[in-house]
Amino acid sequence: MSLIEITEVKKRFGDNEVLKGINIDVAPGEVVAIIGRSGSGKSTLLRCINGLEAIDEGSISVAGAQLLPDELHLKALRLKVGMIFQQFNLFPHLTAGRNVMLSQMVVKKTPKAQAEAMAKTMLERVGLGHKFDAYPDQLSGGQQQRVAIARALAMQPIALLCDEITSALDPELVSEVLAVVKELAGEGMTLMMVTHEMRFARDVCSRVVFMHQGRVHEIGPPEEVFANPKTPELQQFLGVTH
Amino acid sequence: MSLIEITEVKKRFGDNEVLKGINIDVAPGEVVAIIGRSGSGKSTLLRCINGLEAIDEGSISVAGAQLLPDELHLKALRLKVGMIFQQFNLFPHLTAGRNVMLSQMVVKKTPKAQAEAMAKTMLERVGLGHKFDAYPDQLSGGQQQRVAIARALAMQPIALLCDEITSALDPELVSEVLAVVKELAGEGMTLMMVTHEMRFARDVCSRVVFMHQGRVHEIGPPEEVFANPKTPELQQFLGVTH
Amino acid sequence: MNYAFDYGWLLVYWPVLVKGIAITLELTLVGGALGVALGIACAWARALGPGWLRPFVAAYVELIRNTPFLIQLFFIFFGLPALGVRMGELEAANLAMVINLGAYGCEIIRAGIQATPNGQFEAGASLGMSRLQTFWHVVLIPALQRIWPALSSQIVIVMLGSAAVSQIAAEDLTFAANFIQSRTFRAFESYFVATLIYLVLAIALRQALRGLGWTLFPKRTAR
Amino acid sequence: MNEFTTWDILRNLLLAARWTVLLSLVSFIGGGLVGAALLFARIGKGRIGPTFVKAYVELFQGTPLLMQLFLAFFGLGLFGVDVPAWLAAGVALILWSAAFLTEIWRGCVESIARGQWEASSSLGMGYLQQMRHVILPQALRIAVPPTVGFSVQVVKGTALTSIIGFVELSKAGTIVTNATFEPFTVYGLVALIYFCLCWPLSRSSQILERKLNVAHRNH
Amino acid sequence: DALATVEANKVIRIAVPQDFPPFGTVGADMEPKGYDVDMARLIADKLGVKLELVPVTSANRIPYLQTNKVDLVISSLGKNAEREKVIDFTTAYAPFFNGVFGPADVAVTDAAGLAGKTVGVTRGAVEDLELTKIAPADTTIKRYEDNNGTISAFLSGQVELIATGNVVAAAILERNPPKKPEIKFLIKNSPCYIGLNKNEPALRAKVDEIIAGAKKDGALDAIAQKWLGAKLPADI
């Protein structure tokens, strides 16, 4: 049974059809990498799955529940699916610990002590237990991104969406974030991630989706997709990147 | 005879001595690459040569004229030495053509028609003749940097200083800028460039300067410096980079 | 309500209103143009000018921004003659508006200048331009573009504030309203009409300034 | 005729300045509350709220405060509503300040990066929760300097309440001038008192702004 | 019926000026005083009700009346046909001699002599209405917001001449300014009236009766003596 079912999803911005009928099923525990040129619709797809953009046609369901664009359904969805952004988007006025605690207390009404314990656990898990009281601007980019991951994990989602989460990082900081993601993958978390780190995609992912002009152009296990690209577009894309 | 003579130059920012006695002579037509770790003083050196920073000790002379920190001498110097920056620094409110024309008209009082003709020539030379009327934000990073080069060239300098001019560019755009620089080198322009493109330095430069902690740590032709680094610092630096 | 509104006076007094509108517009245009020019000069002096000039400009700006326009107007019109500087009420009104907008404009434009990336100054310098040339050709236009909305609002505020010049007998729109009501005792009607005209003028002025912005700054600036 | 000593002049002006201060406080605090309500209507979803607030702002920022005061006091009187002067002055000043404060604060809220909205909604927060816990705490910080700066305009704006019979600082200045024929002394003192009221406000606004910029640079 | 209301409430609200000496000004205690103020007191006394003084300016005195915030306006109002369409006037309660004043070296003897001259006046005052009627077309009339503006304009030389009440000119002279306003010619003896809302015949009759009584028993003469330094002229 699939955890995330994306069926014939279309999305337009004005006249610009950005997603032209996307079909992907993601099984529980799968780690899916989404690759493709700039503008091919990767971010838009993730944002649709998280309900940050409303879809025009098709359907998306997560753990059997249909995605509907009203506040109540959206909230239920977002409790199941966490999202991590390229720009971290930590709340600058709160410490790392408070960042992780906030949504538990506000959304789930978790008592403070419990939220704090959870925040401690999650920050430990991303290797930042000692940074509980640091403000975001006192952390490096890599540390900020790890706090963002801890923040998403604290909501105990059944899947995580990651949109180029290492692209805003200096090269030497990329690996610390990827290590955390790798660990999550190892622990069985379902992940959909847009990434430019081909090597990481090859090592960690169970499937790779190559998007091109708003469509899923190729899809398959990484060995196949990378070693044996079928379409000229993917060949060119991989050629340029490597 | 040297075109640029740098003698025992020292530069402090507060307590931080950034240049600790630099000696370099650059002959006409030479292409000098400056390499080194972040913070080793490479940018500061170039900025001192262009008079953007005043030096504390030592002397710099260009084409026989001493660098003195008053407006008149600085202007004379800057007519001889052009500078290109990592961040392009095009004037956003002017078209590419106007960017190239401005300083000729304002500084040299070149008549408009003549400045325009020169701008056309220089933009052609960097392969952007057709972008005369485009504004900077309509150009890619590589194109913007080439306009910046054209702008510097239009002042007909006898030497160009380039500070990591490809570092802010997406990888696919680096080569178009380097091609222009290579051509300039081939035409006999004197160049001093801070760069991280080791391969380019090896192929194009006549000499390589390795800076370390505010000093010239090694200097020599690229074959020697790259193939045969003498100091452990350079060995480590090259090891890290390659 | 037992009050009968009567706009019959419009038939008789419309020339007074028209003249009032003309003078309010004239004051706004002259005050706006010269005030922005003064603002630019002061902003330059405060942000980039010689050190000895800065405290003087700062004092001027603080003095103007922290006292009411009306009091400034009275000093220029009634006070300066004591020093042998006498001018008509229109000149005095214009001068007061220029000085007023100059001070506010200075602070707004200065913020725009200070938001200029340092690279722009350095690029200008490395091309051999003097500091003043760099300011004039490189820094100013993008700086103005950055703060144009704020500057536009300030110009509209100054236009509405010009209502005070009626106190020194400058025959602007508020003067017209007061004049008409002093003759007809139809205060509501004349103030109501004047208010509507001010609203139209303010909206039109804001649109005009937006249009001016589009022509002056055809291109978006980076940052 | 001239029974006023300089001390009398100053004393009367200072007594009148109490009204200036009181009116400023009322209009600033009241304007802040109304402005906050309008802010929610302005940036909320829906059609009517934003349109209404836009029109409101256009009206109050597009007409002279003098006329607003006049129409509030006498206009309502015409319709048989007997508003006392202090109420009319308070209401007009409050509505006027609210129009400006709403716009100032809207700018602050809109300057909060989109990512903050997106991150908080992807964590499951609702609109009010986002506002309360994520957006407003950040917007409030950057809103402090321009808000304090605007309070200077409020202090000066109270001068216009003389049209509806308020004897505050400016009006007292005119009255005393009429009784003494000493415009320079009187207006000089009036200007001085205004300066003493306003300058600390502008100054603290500037200092706050500088602090904030420094804080921002650390981000 | 305004009179009935006044009598029922035992209080009458009267608008008086506070920027027009000697008709209305303030003392060092900021309390209103002057001819108009005493007139208001007199009326309240005769009506046997409490007096509530409402200080007004030339810009807002009529709206105060029209919105029933006051019952009477005693604010040296002049009468003309246009104004009579909007409010009612009682009989005259005060004389107002106004004239054109200027420094000795300006030679003007009559209205025709104002040609090409600049004259300052207080907007909406009696003399504004009269001067506007009689001045030649090329006279520049500058209308200031209040009396203070007019006087300041004269003293600072912004206008050559001013048209104002003789008592006002006297007040200026008293301060011994560098520029002494001398009388050039009298415009008109235009008395002041008390204004009240239309359709209040009872109140109007009552006030008229009080004024007539005060003229007879010398109360008005006393006020005139106190503030204008002369008895009421015969024609009032």
Ligand SMILES: Nc1ncnc2c1ncn2[C@@H]1O[C@H](COP(=O)(O)OP(=O)(O)OP(=O)(O)O)[C@@H](O)[C@H]1O
């Ligand atoms: N809010 C929006 N309004 C209008 N067009 C949009 C919007 N968001 C995205 N687009 C357009 O949709 C297309 C796909 O954008 P998207 O961000 O999904 O691409 P992407 O694959 O994530 O690219 P990148 O690798 O650069 O992030 C682009 O052409 C973009 O211009």
Ligand SMILES: Nc1ncnc2c1ncn2[C@@H]1O[C@H](COP(=O)(O)OP(=O)(O)OP(=O)(O)O)[C@@H](O)[C@H]1O
């Ligand atoms: N304006 C300045 N004020 C104070 N310190 C400065 C300033 N500019 C540079 N420095 C310091 O001088 C040292 C050398 O800086 P410089 O920019 O020259 O290094 P670099 O070799 O160009 O490094 P990178 O490769 O990162 O550009 C650094 O320690 C830097 O912090």
Ligand SMILES: [Mg+2]
């Ligand atoms: Mg994207």
Ligand SMILES: [Mg+2]
């Ligand atoms: Mg550098």
